[in-house]
Amino acid sequence: MSQEQEKSATTTFEPLVRLSGKVAVLPGANTDTDQIIPARFLKKDRAQGYGQYLFHDARFDEQGNARQHPLNVETWNRPVILCVQDNFGCGSSREGAVYALVDYGIKAVVGTTFGDIFYNNCFKNGLLPVKLTPSDHQRLSRALAAMGGGALMTVDLESCTVSCGSESAGFEVDDFWRECLMKGLDEVSLTLSYEDQIGAFEDSYGKQFPWLRRNVKASD
Amino acid sequence: MRQTLFQKIWSSHIVVPRQKGPSLLYIDQHIVHEGSFHAFNQLRARKLSLRHPEQIFGVPDHYVPTWGRRKEDAATAEIANMITQFDVNMQWSGARHFSLHDARQGIVHVVGPEQGITLPGMVVTCSDSHTSTHGAMGAIAFGIGQSESMHVMATQTLWQIRPKVMRIRVDGPTGPGVSAKDIILAIIAKIGASGAVGHAIEYSGQAITSLSMEGRLTVCNMSIEAGARLGMIAPDDTVFEYLADKPLAPKGELWDEALRYWQTLRSDDDAQFDREEVIDGREIRPMVTWGTSPDEGCAIDQSVPDPDDIHDPMSREAARKSLEYMGLTPGMRLTDVTVDRVFIGSCTNSRLSDLEEAAKVLRGRKAKVPGIVVPGSGLVKAAAEAKGLHKIFIEAGLEWRESGCSMCAAMNGDQGKPGERIASTSNRNFVGRQGVGVRTHLLSPAMAAAAAVTGKLTDVRTLNGVQS
Numbered sequence: 013m014s015q016e017q018e019k020s021a022t023t024t025f026e027p028l029v030r031l032s033g034k035v036a037v038l039p040g041a042n043t044d045t046d047q048i049i050p051a052r053f054l055k056k057d058r059a060q061g062y063g064q065y066l067f068h069d070a071r072f073d074e075q076g077n078a079r080q081h082p083l084n085v086e087t088w089n090r091p092v093i094l095c096v097q098d099n100f101g102c103g104s105s106r107e108g109a110v111y112a113l114v115d116y117g118i119k120a121v122v123g124t125t126f127g128d129i130f131y132n133n134c135f136k137n138g139l140l141p142v143k144l145t146p147s148d149h150q151r152l153s154r155a156l157a158a159m160g161g162g163a164l165m166t167v168d169l170e171s172c173t174v175s176c177g178s179e180s181a182g183f184e185v186d187d188f189w190r191e192c193l194m195k196g197l198d199e200v201s202l203t204l205s206y207e208d209q210i211g212a213f214e215d216s217y218g219k220q221f222p223w224l225r226r227n228v229k230a231s232d
Numbered sequence: 233m234r235q236t237l238f239q240k241i242w243s244s245h246i247v248v249p250r251q252k253g254p255s256l257l258y259i260d261q262h263i264v265h266e267g268s269f270h271a272f273n274q275l276r277a278r279k280l281s282l283r284h285p286e287q288i289f290g291v292p293d294h295y296v297p298t299w300g301r302r303k304e305d306a307a308t309a310e311i312a313n314m315i316t317q318f319d320v321n322m323q324w325s326g327a328r329h330f331s332l333h334d335a336r337q338g339i340v341h342v343v344g345p346e347q348g349i350t351l352p353g354m355v356v357t358c359s360d361s362h363t364s365t366h367g368a369m370g371a372i373a374f375g376i377g378q379s380e381s382m383h384v385m386a387t388q389t390l391w392q393i394r395p396k397v398m399r400i401r402v403d404g405p406t407g408p409g410v411s412a413k414d415i416i417l418a419i420i421a422k423i424g425a426s427g428a429v430g431h432a433i434e435y436s437g438q439a440i441t442s443l444s445m446e447g448r449l450t451v452c453n454m455s456i457e458a459g460a461r462l463g464m465i466a467p468d469d470t471v472f473e474y475l476a477d478k479p480l481a482p483k484g485e486l487w488d489e490a491l492r493y494w495q496t497l498r499s500d501d502d503a504q505f506d507r508e509e510v511i512d513g514r515e516i517r518p519m520v521t522w523g524t525s526p527d528e529g530c531a532i533d534q535s536v537p538d539p540d541d542i543h544d545p546m547s548r549e550a551a552r553k554s555l556e557y558m559g560l561t562p563g564m565r566l567t568d569v570t571v572d573r574v575f576i577g578s579c580t581n582s583r584l585s586d587l588e589e590a591a592k593v594l595r596g597r598k599a600k601v602p603g604i605v606v607p608g609s610g611l612v613k614a615a616a617e618a619k620g621l622h623k624i625f626i627e628a629g630l631e632w633r634e635s636g637c638s639m640c641a642a643m644n645g646d647q648g649k650p651g652e653r654i655a656s657t658s659n660r661n662f663v664g665r666q667g668v669g670v671r672t673h674l675l676s677p678a679m680a681a682a683a684a685v686t687g688k689l690t691d692v693r694t695l696n697g698v699q700s
Contacts, residue, residue: 105360129374
């Protein structure tokens, strides 16, 4: 993006360049967004914080007592990185899943594959989803297991590497999203700076596909 | 250059191309619902308004009560507030919308096609993962989050990375008792819940093209359950005939012009796909899920699998956990599994033909377990009542409700009790999806009706008088 476009962009989250901190390991593939945040909490106002609802029904029973869960283990308490399994964040498009992770204090989720919508939602909220190859993921998971609870992990967005103890692995993230995260940039103001292109596109598009011009009033 | 259906539509929507990474993509139509309040809050906080209110459409569905059409009918005051908030947001936006009391209200993915809001060749978004449904019209349609929803409303565009394209060909003909739902459950069971992550799916083959419009919507609806970004089917006469009389479809000369373009929307011969899968539709039998991921399913005449037989350690462990949650024993016959409740509805299976399939099974029979039938829209409800289907459901002992997402999303208060087992025509069997501790078996409308009649998971083909 150009310098001018960058200037007009708004910062809506903390820039993320390098992150070092406690990591919690979450077992099981296909953790869907219903598990990350059950549907009944989605009508809550974001202002009150969604962190309390993170993995709610897996962490607490119906009486509110803590269940056996990685986030309820003292040594793993309040991690900033979550190490997850295949297809994390599949299912519903609810951005509440990302709100819950972010509000809880998670800044990076390290896995192999992610649900596509969840993956996109992460970048809009300053959360980094790290895609490792299955073999790198396995290697780092073994290192984490050997270190036990309270293990530390470092995620470096500049060099695109994750490290844990003596093990490290590279990961790929698209340059566009990477830049947005590292600068805390928000796409909307960036897009608004393309006003001329959008207007020109609409002019020629409307001529090409005239049946798509809909002048429907809200009351119709 | 030879192009796929997906490439043709995608390339005509690029506003700002980028060599690598996301391009700025034009969005023809965006759809919102009550859950979109976060996006409206973001718009207001940033003092932004809608760029094109006429290209945004809203209808409440996730939280609406199904036993009445007033917000006072909502299960709780907090839920009622979601409906009030929706009306306030829509009035603020100036966008076209149907309120709860409107006779045309319904589930976003039923109303969109029904009103002709979605047309072939469009790029359609909605803040709901089952937006893939609309791909059955020959459109690129995908679910987005709240921040992206705000972005679309403010700019009518979205930064998107082009997914890979995968073709799934399902050869036919399919056998008796096999519906669109069975086809898509069989596909998901084969390729897995993450089998199509990062991909757009184009469905083709005789088993697909011989489906009705409604059947195609069912197939594309569950593309997301295979991890796909979207699903689509090349538009043909089935689509054009369906669209011809829809309120927002073009009319007169514009229709003729549109039709000429729509007829070009198919993958060129020898177009290259990133991946191809072929499924023999003749092998597909009525399906049911046994686990807590939509890919944990098999034919109804099979037994609950034994996790010990699963080679991959991660899948084995997942299957073990699923069976524990589902309260099933490896090796037991699926037809021996008793159910406590049935749910017929959702954006997957709540259209007129779905209700007709269920009614065929229920006609003259009594349900052994309680259940609700929730039409996908007010118009579907009226059409079903004109055919007398509601009487069949009520006489069988099932409840006939007003339209909404109901027990699929289980956000409006329609939900099961802990430990209950539900035969459900919805799309997700996730842990707790239909209520805390509730066990969900996904199946077709006819299979759900059969389960209601016997109180057990049942092979609909074995019920007398069902198959012609």
